[in-house]
Amino acid sequence: MSDATAPTQPIEVRFRGGGFAPKARRWVGLFVFVFLIGITEIGTRQGWISSLTLPKPSDVLATFGELWESGLLFKHLIPSLSRLAVGAAIGASIGIAVGIMIGLFSYVRAGMVPLVAAIFPIPKIALLPLFVIWFGIDEASKYALIAFGTFTPTVVATYGAVDNVDRSLIRMGQSFGLSWLSIVRKIVLPGAMPGILSGLRISLAIAIILLVAAEMLGAEYGIGAYILEAGSLYDLERLFAGVVILSLLGVILSTVIGFIERRLLGWRA
Amino acid sequence: MDIRLDAISHSYGDTEVLRDISLDIPNGKIVCFVGPSGCGKSTLLRLIGGLERATKGRVLQLGTPPEGCLNPLTYVFQDFALLPWRSVHGNISLVLEDHGIKGAQADTIIADVLARTKLSDFSKALPRQLSGGMKQRVAIARALAVKPAVMLMDEPLSALDSQTRELLMDDLVALWTRQSFTAAYVTHNLAEAVRLGHRIVVLSRRPGEVREIVEIDMPLADRSHGNTKLEQTQKHLWDMMRDEARAADEELLDV
Numbered sequence: 001m002s003d004a005t006a007p008t009q010p011i012e013v014r015f016r017g018g019g020f021a022p023k024a025r026r027w028v029g030l031f032v033f034v035f036l037i038g039i040t041e042i043g044t045r046q047g048w049i050s051s052l053t054l055p056k057p058s059d060v061l062a063t064f065g066e067l068w069e070s071g072l073l074f075k076h077l078i079p080s081l082s083r084l085a086v087g088a089a090i091g092a093s094i095g096i097a098v099g100i101m102i103g104l105f106s107y108v109r110a111g112m113v114p115l116v117a118a119i120f121p122i123p124k125i126a127l128l129p130l131f132v133i134w135f136g137i138d139e140a141s142k143y144a145l146i147a148f149g150t151f152t153p154t155v156v157a158t159y160g161a162v163d164n165v166d167r168s169l170i171r172m173g174q175s176f177g178l179s180w181l182s183i184v185r186k187i188v189l190p191g192a193m194p195g196i197l198s199g200l201r202i203s204l205a206i207a208i209i210l211l212v213a214a215e216m217l218g219a220e221y222g223i224g225a226y227i228l229e230a231g232s233l234y235d236l237e238r239l240f241a242g243v244v245i246l247s248l249l250g251v252i253l254s255t256v257i258g259f260i261e262r263r264l265l266g267w268r269a
Numbered sequence: 270m271d272i273r274l275d276a277i278s279h280s281y282g283d284t285e286v287l288r289d290i291s292l293d294i295p296n297g298k299i300v301c302f303v304g305p306s307g308c309g310k311s312t313l314l315r316l317i318g319g320l321e322r323a324t325k326g327r328v329l330q331l332g333t334p335p336e337g338c339l340n341p342l343t344y345v346f347q348d349f350a351l352l353p354w355r356s357v358h359g360n361i362s363l364v365l366e367d368h369g370i371k372g373a374q375a376d377t378i379i380a381d382v383l384a385r386t387k388l389s390d391f392s393k394a395l396p397r398q399l400s401g402g403m404k405q406r407v408a409i410a411r412a413l414a415v416k417p418a419v420m421l422m423d424e425p426l427s428a429l430d431s432q433t434r435e436l437l438m439d440d441l442v443a444l445w446t447r448q449s450f451t452a453a454y455v456t457h458n459l460a461e462a463v464r465l466g467h468r469i470v471v472l473s474r475r476p477g478e479v480r481e482i483v484e485i486d487m488p489l490a491d492r493s494h495g496n497t498k499l500e501q502t503q504k505h506l507w508d509m510m511r512d513e514a515r516a517a518d519e520e521l522l523d524v
């Protein structure tokens with residue numbers, strides 16, 4: 001442009017679109033894990049990671065194998081899983097129900113939103129003694145703790161999701177004379193589903209954290225009890241074996257939600 | 270079934286949007302509403318369909334809806350308002366389910382309306398797989414499925430390109446010719462108004478008042494492109510609209 005006489009070379013237009021559309025890249029996640037574990041293994045073998053800092057991953061694996069063979073793994077895992085399942089199911093279902101009510105009714109919203117805001121920042125672990133008094137030292141108090149911890153993030157995610165449902169779709173439903181229940185069931189709920197599911201990802205991770213906390217404070221069996229015991233003995237291999245189980249649990253839950261998302265939210269793609 | 274607007278006025282807070290509107294939407298006719306942007310056309314349509322309550326005046330139904338009519342006053346929205354998680358078939362069955370129409374009976378109705386809107390091959394498609402024109406045809410099919418007495422159409426073709434709009438106008442004319450329906454049709458586009466309207470209501474700038482009602486008695490099927498009589502009507506409408514738009518501009522300058 002600046003020099004009209006010079007013949008300008010054609011320049012190919014630079015590509016600047018694309019991106020912002022994550023795709024399934026299944027093996028990358030696995031690769032990151034393998035890479036990190038591999039580095040640790042090499043480091044601990046060669047000595048530039050001292051054995052006090054981190055245990056050898058192969059030793060952790062061996063500990064894991066022992067756990068499996070002695071049958072202790074399931075003795076710890078099954079109570080933990082059932083606590084997680086019961087607690088999270090109670091917390092998430094009440095949370096979704098309350099979240100939808102907040103999204104639909106002005107009075108529920110006016111009453112509950114400040115309450116939820118007040119409950120959310122309380123570290124639920126601090127309330128465990130209270131739950132023990134209310135529900136006894138047994139399973140019930142653990143269920144309550146996990147349920148309570150899952151409840152708040154689920155509520156917040158759910159009513160946000162309901163607020164985001166396209167109002168024009170609701171008007172459409174009304175204009176065709178759909179009943180209130182049909183509108184909620186067929187328009188509001190499916191429309192809020194993406195937000196509810198991404199809220200569940202967070203709630204379930206919190207449920208795992210609280211599961212361990214509850215088990216540390218009083219349980220004979222359970223991953224939390226196992227980790228606590230290992231920790232008090234400074235048995236790093238067993239500690240890490242416990243931690244790996246928790247991580248695996250997190251990965252599995254996240255995969256399950258991903259699967260549900262693909263099933264229920266295929267229309268988004 | 271006719272619709273009568275009886276001295277309708279409407280305000281949002283202090284803003285008066287519609288003032289003293291009285292008119293009839295006669296059975297089997299398409300009544301078009303044109304007027305400058307913001308004069309309250311969409312508001313008027315929401316009042317007619319009962320989605321909002323008028324501050325003053327009443328909307329009356331005269332006579333009974335035809336037999337088999339599930340939803341007498343049925344909208345076709347500018348933004349289609351299709352549920353993205355339901356297929357074309359599912360979007361139409363949505364409005365039948367609540368009337369207890371399911372299974373084979375629903376399938377018959379859906380097949381019929383899809384055939385009338387030339388969508389039979391797309392019954393399983395999701396909205397995101399359809400073009401804009403097809404989405405609006407689905408919305409029209411959905412409206413037809415409930416056998417409305419009056420269709421309330423708010424700029425149904427505005428989101429579409431001009432070729433698609435032409436084609437859909439032809440489709441609407443064909444639909445009406447086969448089986449005449451009653452419609453209140455809001456549009457910005459005067460060509461659309463003279464093509465589809467038996468009666469064209471020109472609203473003034475806000476607060477919207479009826480400025481003139483133009484009757485066109487030429488049958489819809491005869492209204493071809495380049496028809497001089499229609500072009501004259503269109504020019505007449507355009508002059509009125511331009512005056513209103515200019516007056517609205519000058520009001521802004523005065524402030």
Ligand SMILES: Nc1ncnc2c1ncn2[C@@H]1O[C@H](COP(=O)(O)OP(=O)(O)OP(=O)(O)O)[C@@H](O)[C@H]1O
Pocket residue numbers: 281286304305306307308309310311312313457475
């Ligand atoms: N819910 C509402 N609350 C307050 N004001 C509103 C509301 N809906 C519409 N208005 C106002 O009423 C006036 C008329 O709006 P309306 O949407 O009916 O106009 P319109 O004729 O359909 O315009 P357009 O041609 O741009 O679609 C506008 O000034 C708008 O700002």
Ligand SMILES: [Mg+2]
Pocket residue numbers: 310311312
């Ligand atoms: Mg409008």
